[in-house]
Amino acid sequence: MTPATDFVVRAATPDDLPHLYEMAKLTGGGFTNLPPDRKALRTKLERSDAAFAKAEAGTTIADELFVLVLENVRTGDVRGTCQLFTHVGQRHPFYSYRLGTLTQHSRELDRTFRAEMLSLTTDLEGSSEVGGLFLHPGERAGGLGLLLARSRYLFIRAHRARFAERILAELRGIIDEGGGSPFWDGLAGRFFGMNFQQADEFNAVNGHQFIADLMPKHPIYTAMLSDTARAAIGLPHPSGRAAMRMLENEGFAHENYVDIFDGGPTMTARTDAVRTIRDARDAQVVAIDRDGGIEALVATGRLRDFRCAYASVRDTGEGGVIVDPGCATALRIGEDAAIVYAPRV
Structure with missing residues (x-):
């Protein structure tokens, strides 16, 4: 195992495309910020390169993307990546589901009923986002995931004017052994003529705005979903549990927001209260x-x-x-x- 001290996190360049593409093929689906599509990745790197070239922040927070990579300084190999989005919801509405409870009482039955509901919301628009963190399977030891994750907060601290007062992180939801999503199959899949794998491929290249455009806007009672779909709400993919713990250690919390695509948890925090930024x-x-x-x-x-x-x-x-x-x-x-x-x- 290569010592963690042999690695550095640096700004990505267009020349990193082959490395990112090879890592994207290892994600296993549902990882929308790192699609196994050369054109989509090239577009990301070009957008990131433009953001790095912009020396000063404007009077308002722009919609920028910064891509960072983890490089072995001895070999030059790129072994991980992460991303920062300065302002979500500026180009298109940023939708989430908010899990809430509706309490109703029947006097005749003398019973109180509490129903869980998923409501489509744009509450998190205007936030900054940290995401796209992926570490090569051969390097998942020695604290390199922590280096990648926390480097984002030191980057934010160095460029504080370009980031919002609130920050979020979306974690990938549950994917079954067959590559399907219980949440998608139980909810969104009923309104679209495609399975999760097809939707995942489209989502990775085009974003999940198409889901928000076609999904019903009224609240959805979770009791109407299948048991497997209901059980997946707000749970991270097993590979994301460590990432969730790292976010919690930084002060992020799950405040009942979930991804409209796979039901994974969305974690939020006040930017200046993030532990690494603060300390x-x-x-x-x-x-x-x-x-x-x-x-x-x-x-x-x-x-x-x-x-x-x-x-x-x-x-x-x-x-x-x-x-x-x-x-x-x-x-x-x-x-x-x-x-x-x-x-x-």
Whole structure:
């Protein structure tokens, strides 16, 4: 296993297309932010490249996408990726289902009934989103998933004006052994002439606006769904459970919003309250040495020059820190470099 210190998170470039395409083929379906489609991935990278090229934020938050990749600094191989969306719902309505309860009382029967309902909503429009996190199966150890996930928050901190006050993360929902979605089959599939695999392929390339356009807008009683569809509401795919725990550790919560496509949970948080954003500290490198200290994530640079890696960091006081040589190499920094760091937890 390659040490985690041999990896750096950096801005993606159009040249990363072959790497992203090979990883996209490993996702197993339902992973809409990383479709196994070269044209769709190329469009994402071009959009990201334009966002990295835009030096200053405007007076309002634009609809931008930033794609980051995890690179092995020794081999140059790309082994993971993640994405940041600055403003969802600006191009098209951003729909979610909100799971709520309707309480009714019958005086004649002397009974109170509580019915769960799914209501179509655009409550989360205007939020920023972190998503598209995928780590190559051969690297799922040593904290690389955590490095990818938390690097996004240090990126947000470095470009705070380009992100909203609220942030969300959509987790992939339950997919059965046959590649189907119990939630889709029990709800949306009844209104469309396609199975989940067909809808998944269309969704990955074109987005799920078509679902929102054709789905009934009135609330849906969950008691009318199949047992398997009802049981899948708000549950993450088994491969996403670790991601859900990482989000919860950052302060995200599941507030009963679920994805209209596969029923997976949508996690939300106030951007400035996200743990890594809140607790990260600015510092200046005063020396590069193997001199002990704490394990931390360290980031430097803006936009295309952004880089993030694991490091050993020792605080010398008054804003100065000592970082290890491996970190300095991965981040391409020397003494006097400005960094931001957060303890590895």
